[in-house]
Amino acid sequence: ISKVIIFVIVATTLLCLVTPCINATMIRHGGDDLKTFVEIVNGHGYPCEQHYATTEDGYILGLFRIPYGRSGPSNQTRQPVLLQHGLLDSSITWIINEPSESLAYILADAGYDVWMGNNRGNTYSTNHTTIPVTDKRFWEFSFDHMGWYDLPTTVNYVRLATSYNSMPYIGHSEGTIQAFIGYMHNESLAEWAPLFLALGPVGNVTHISNNGLRLLADLRADDLLALFGEERFLPTPEKLRTTFVDFCIACDECCATVIEFLCGPHRGAFNDSRMPVVSGHEPAGTSVQNIRHWAQDVRSKQFQMFDYGPLGNYDHYKQLKPPVYDVSKFPSSVKVALFSGGLDELADPVDVADLVAQLPQQSVIDWQKIPDYAHLDYVWALDAHEIIYPVLIQLIQQSF
Ligand SMILES: *[C@@H]1O[C@H](CO)[C@@H](O)[C@H](O)[C@H]1NC(C)=O
Numbered sequence: 001i002s003k004v005i006i007f008v009i010v011a012t013t014l015l016c017l018v019t020p021c022i023n024a025t026m027i028r029h030g031g032d033d034l035k036t037f038v039e040i041v042n043g044h045g046y047p048c049e050q051h052y053a054t055t056e057d058g059y060i061l062g063l064f065r066i067p068y069g070r071s072g073p074s075n076q077t078r079q080p081v082l083l084q085h086g087l088l089d090s091s092i093t094w095i096i097n098e099p100s101e102s103l104a105y106i107l108a109d110a111g112y113d114v115w116m117g118n119n120r121g122n123t124y125s126t127n128h129t130t131i132p133v134t135d136k137r138f139w140e141f142s143f144d145h146m147g148w149y150d151l152p153t154t155v156n157y158v159r160l161a162t163s164y165n166s167m168p169y170i171g172h173s174e175g176t177i178q179a180f181i182g183y184m185h186n187e188s189l190a191e192w193a194p195l196f197l198a199l200g201p202v203g204n205v206t207h208i209s210n211n212g213l214r215l216l217a218d219l220r221a222d223d224l225l226a227l228f229g230e231e232r233f234l235p236t237p238e239k240l241r242t243t244f245v246d247f248c249i250a251c252d253e254c255c256a257t258v259i260e261f262l263c264g265p266h267r268g269a270f271n272d273s274r275m276p277v278v279s280g281h282e283p284a285g286t287s288v289q290n291i292r293h294w295a296q297d298v299r300s301k302q303f304q305m306f307d308y309g310p311l312g313n314y315d316h317y318k319q320l321k322p323p324v325y326d327v328s329k330f331p332s333s334v335k336v337a338l339f340s341g342g343l344d345e346l347a348d349p350v351d352v353a354d355l356v357a358q359l360p361q362q363s364v365i366d367w368q369k370i371p372d373y374a375h376l377d378y379v380w381a382l383d384a385h386e387i388i389y390p391v392l393i394q395l396i397q398q399s400f
């Protein structure tokens with residue numbers, strides 16, 4: 001089997017997972033796809049800053065900040081809020097839609113100082129203090145490390161940059177799994193981010209129903225990729241344009257068939273006019289090890305650390321099997337509000353119910369179920385600003 005074919009199948013699968021509502025004719029170039037993050041935000045009349053935070057293990061993470069909204073700066077300091085993206089995604093996810101529909105702009109206009117993190121290995125976080133990005137050691141990470149290092153580093157950076165000791169944390173998908181891990185690993189987080197708003201929350205992925213990721217797990221495509229010596233998964237959007245996007249432009253029909261099979265029918269919750277932003281910036285890249293970790297958890301039906309195989313596990317964990325994360329150890333002082341969707345193929349309703357049952361009961365302050373929401377709808381759907389964001393702002397106002 002050719003490396004390229006596997007790569008395209010896997011790329012399609014994952015593109016699908018992050019964009020469940022795309023259809024083939026929507027994939028094209030034009031307008032915002034060539035603009036940078038800062039240019040898009042500035043283009044809507046908002047200020048935007050780029051910052052860099054260095055983790056304890058040397059990764060340089062890019063952060064974006066919208067310090068105030070369209071009404072301009074005020075003399076009062078503003079409460080920071082941290083937003084963290086999902087798998088194969090980046091901070092672009094929070095600004096995909098129009099300002100009246102995107103969470104980052106809405107929070108800025110509501111008076112908050114909005115910070116958006118980026119996990120190691122995505123478009124905005126591909127530097128390290130000592131290891132070059134071309135070195136395979138750079139890519140030896142998975143969502144474990146995003147919980148252990150990236151999250152505490154990002155929260156701490158925002159604290160120090162703003163002189164606010166604590167902030168609400170809003171995570172989507174992988175941004176929630178890394179938070180469950182992070183809060184259990186680093187005690188300071190409970191004090192620094194005492195409110196955790198979880199969109200499409202993920203712990204166990206036992207009941208995952210996304211055809212793509214299931215197929216990937218069953219075929220062990222993740223292991224195949226590793227065998228081929230690939231470390232970096234879906235490199236840059238630029239590179240993706242020349243493969244997947246061009247494939248779709250060249251053959252609408254085949255592209256549509258592949259997308260329908262992997263993603264299910266197009267639901268239309270997403271405004272097609274924003275597709276150029278998506279095809280220009282998504283997916284945002286990660287490591288093959290991270291994809292393997294997701295596929296491993298689908299197979300093992302456990303929320304556990306990366307499985308290096310018996311010898312590797314002994315090396316890393318001093319035991320032959322990877323340690324399992326026990327979310328009943330989640331700090332009970334942190335308030336968690338969860339938002340889950342009836343059509344979510346990644347954060348499956350059954351798995352979310354398991355997760356809620358395991359968390360300390362005094363932690364869970366709210367759990368909202370939106371029957372017709374799929375995995376990206378919390379962030380991208382055209383009615384999220386009516387259904388979800390007012391609730392988020394209300395929960396933030398109750399605690400800050
Ligand atoms: C796909 O998107 C195009 C362009 O926005 C639209 O005209 C078409 O109806 C959509 N197809 C499906 C199957 O939804």
Ligand SMILES: *[C@@H]1O[C@H](CO)[C@@H](O)[C@H](O)[C@H]1NC(C)=O
Binds near residue numbers: 073
């Ligand atoms: C901010 O403070 C300055 C000086 O104290 C004052 O001149 C200005 O009117 C204030 N602006 C607002 C928006 O309150």
Ligand SMILES: *[C@@H]1O[C@H](CO)[C@@H](O)[C@H](O)[C@H]1NC(C)=O
Binds near residue numbers: 052060126127
């Ligand atoms: C990261 O690396 C790229 C190229 O490798 C470089 O252009 C960029 O300036 C670097 N950014 C930081 C913050 O080190």
Ligand SMILES: *[C@@H]1O[C@H](CO)[C@@H](O)[C@H](O)[C@H]1NC(C)=O
Binds near residue numbers: 156185186187188189
């Ligand atoms: C928690 O995170 C902070 C900021 O990255 C770090 O300084 C501290 O050492 C971490 N604590 C633990 C126990 O890992």
Ligand SMILES: *[C@@H]1O[C@H](CO)[C@@H](O)[C@H](O)[C@H]1NC(C)=O
Binds near residue numbers: 271272273382
């Ligand atoms: C979709 O985008 C177009 C172009 O920006 C805009 O005119 C239209 O109002 C949008 N539709 C919705 C429902 O937001």
Ligand SMILES: *[C@@H]1O[C@H](CO)[C@@H](O)[C@H](O)[C@H]1NC(C)=O
Binds near residue numbers: 302355358
């Ligand atoms: C994950 O599934 C395992 C096995 O069914 C169960 O023991 C564990 O409690 C679950 N964890 C969560 C967070 O749901």
